Amino acid sequence: MSAGIDLQNVCCDFGNFRAVDNANISIKPGEFFSFLGPSGCGKTTILRMISGFIEPTAGSIKIGGKDMKGQRPNQRPTALIFQNLALFPLMSIWENISFGLEVRGVDKATRRAKAEALLEMVDLPGAADKMVSQLSGGQKQRVAIARALAVEPAVMLLDEPLSALDLKLRQHMRAELRAIQKRTGVTFIYITHDQGEALAMSDRVGVMSQGRIQQVANPRDIYNNPVNGFVASFVGENNIFAGSVNTAAEGMAGFDTALGPFRARLGELAKGGNLKLYVRPEHTILSETAAAENSVPVTVSEVSFEGAFIAVHGKTASGQTIVAELRNDGSATVPEIGTARFAHFNAAHAAILPDSTVGA
Amino acid sequence: MSNMIRRYGAALTLLICLLTAFWLLMLVIMPNITLLESSFRPYLPVTEIGGPKDVYTAANYMKVFNGDVEVSPLGFTFHLPVHVLTFSLTIFYSVVVTLICFLLAYPLAYFMAKILNPRSLPTMFLLLFVPLWVSEVLRAFAWWIILALKGPLSWALVNLHIIDKEVRWITGYNGVMIGLVYTYVLFMIFPVFNAISSLDSNQIEAAEDLGAPWWRIHWRIVLPHAKPGIASGAVMVFMLSAGSLLVPSILGSTTSQWFTQTVQQWMLDALDWNTAAAYAFLLLIMCTLFVSVVMKIFRVKLSDIAN
Structure with missing residues (x-):
């Protein structure tokens, strides 16, 4: 049939x-x-x-x-x-x-x-x-x-x-x-x-x-687990950091960027140059104190209320915007615009991916 | 109206309206009324016009029933007034012309609307319109030459060894039919083309995807959609054919007679304009009736055609 x-x-x-x-x-x-x-x-x-x-x-x-x-x-x-x-x-x-x-x-x-x-x-x-x-x-x-x-x-x-x-x-x-x-x-x-x-x-x-x-x-x-930057960006939102891999071991890698060193999962197809680090806004956390790794100081620049979640935009010193999404479940405290925060994320939730697997 | 005055000024608006009224009243309505009125009066010497014999009568219309001839189509022999016979043959051959025009126009219109690359359409239109740049008289004469006994068509076919000796193409209604189809086929192509163009190509694909062979796609999807276009084309071709005088006069044979030629003979040969007028109105009324009945049978409304 x-x-x-x-x-x-x-x-x-x-x-x-x-x-x-x-x-x-x-x-x-x-x-x-x-x-x-x-x-x-x-x-x-x-x-x-x-x-x-x-x-x-x-x-x-x-x-x-x-x-x-x-x-x-x-x-x-x-x-x-x-x-x-x-x-x-x-x-x-x-x-x-x-x-x-x-x-x-x-x-x-x-x-x-x-x-x-x-x-x-x-x-x-x-x-x-x-x-x-x-x-x-x-x-x-x-x-x-x-x-x-x-x-x-x-x-x-x-x-x-x-x-x-x-x-x-x-x-x-x-x-x-x-x-x-x-x-x-x-x-x-x-x-x-x-x-x-x-x-x-x-x-x-x-x-x-x-x-x-x-x-x-x-x-x-x-x-x-998107295999490349296109899939990651087309399906869902991301904070994206350009940089290069310095050390890699057991599927994890250190990644040097203009905002400092990060650590993240190394995508299977992430070889050669043109790599970027992708992390979802819902995996990005804003806190008042710096975290042990993958932590960037930002200034809250915009808060947009989306209903089920609240998107908080932070600006780094170099002007890059990092978005963090807070679930609108009553537990989240929404920071005021202009306050200083640290944006950080768990290395397991971030991935280093090539722009596109083939062609393009 | 106030919009028109604002745009063109009172004087120009008045002029436009007067000219339109003049054209409609004096050039369309008045001649027809004059003709209609004279069709009910007897044909009299000048001295008796307005005299005691000049009364309204339907006698001119009844003349169509005079003069029986014997006809035997398909082995049945019966008697028919000669002008009724001419009229019937005119209607019959006009229907045949309309059918031939449809059979030629539908595939071409479908090809132009759905298969041809739209960029080639202007070229196609040009090719179709080029013959219209030549007057109808010349085109009919061109066919008369082509179809002549020792004309180009016979010559070509003999030299290609398709036929053994020259053929007399213009016999019976052959020449008239060829001429009429050639002259009026465009009036079928364009309404049908417009109708098919407006069909969503996805419907054709959907029907094919559901398993329909090509003929069923046409029968169930394209033809029903194109029906109003086909109807308007058919009405035009039929009316123009039945009312044509030029083509039957030039391409007619000794055994063909078109009803318009009968009207012309009353007018120019018999000089009886009253009977000629009566015959002309008979043709108009009977054709309109015929078209209405056919439209009823095919369930086409006048408003469908107007679209």
Whole structure:
């Protein structure tokens, strides 16, 4: 029923522009996999290659172990949900949902029954005879999902389908999508530029930049152990210090910067020059006295209240801003602007990473 | 209106309005009313105009039922008034012209709207419009030359050994059909092109992704979306074809007769302008009726076409 997908050395060129560069990835059957990256990073191109609208310039794509070369989109066991959903406005809801079955020559009564069952499943009963224009954004979303599920695809491909919804609905639909995926067991491949979406829903995330897959890992590792500066910066916030490694041992390294010596974990790919030290604002602590290591004197320059947390900006003597986030749980004392503090962090929470693993 | 006065001044606004009114009243409405009025009066010598015989009557309209001829289409033989026959053939061949125009225009319009690189569109438009720079009379004569018995088409086909000897292309309604399709196909291409252009390409891709073969994509997605454009193109091509006089006159054969030619014969040969006027209105009314019925059958509303 659900199938795995193998991309081997997949490249895609548009003229002189290489949209996807040597993508190697193996997605397991029944997995919820997200491609995360900024616009223009090649994630939509990968999706369109899997669905068959674009042929790769080089490399092979296998779905369920079968090579898809030369197979048109209507011959592949995939169903794509478009960014703008692309529902058929001249058909009623049930006709939309059963279009894939109509194509397969299923009789009308069966189609109607299947459409009703799917509407039930996406929590939209009784909408069968409505027209697309009568539905709200979230309802259209559900119809698009039902229409894709109707053809019982082995792989569902979703191209930023939630981007048009407002925040609350988006969060609701996230949980819904995840639940539908669990219930049907279909492999989901999800494209997004929203790190929150990717981290919250996926079994694994592939972070992409400039046509290359930078890192593939589960959401926790993507956030906690990014392999390079791009992944660290694209997924979450950082305080970044430029410098160079002086001594390294057992995965930890001393790091000389303009603000003094630091100590942090040495990333696996951190070799050669162009290294930087990354530490998350939530791992940065402000205190009145200096800490034993990784401690920088700062002057509080700005306090911004974000709701769940409070971001305190400190300026070092050289003018660099260091951000520390305090949880808004009542225990935090927020320093006044202008007061002197020491920003410090645990060496285990900071990582020395290269700018980007490959190319770029 | 006050906006117009503010922008152009009172004098200029008045002039514009007067000119528009003059054009509408004197050049459109008045001639038609005059024609309509004279269509209900008998054709009389000058001395009797305004006399006791000059009364309103529908006799001119009834002349269409005079003069039976025997016709036997598909083996059925029956009698039909000659002008009714001409009228029926005009409608029938206009429908055929409309269908041929659609069959030619739809693939081209789809190609231009969805497949062709948008940067090549201006060149494509230019190629389509170039023939319009030549007058309709010259274009019809050009086809008359091309299709002549010893003309270029026969010559080329004979020399390419596709046919053995020259073919008389202009027989029956052939020439008229070729001429009409050539002249009016653009009126089909552009509305259909506009309609298909406005279709979201994702819908075509979505249908293909759901497994639809190309013909079903067209049948279920593209054609229904393009229906208003097709309808407006079809109405235009049909009306222009049925009302064309020039093409049937130049490219007609000895066995083709167009209803507009009958109107012309009443007017210029018989000098009976009253009957000519009655026939002209018959053509207008019957064509409008026919179009309305067809639109009803295909469930197209007038407002759809206007968009």
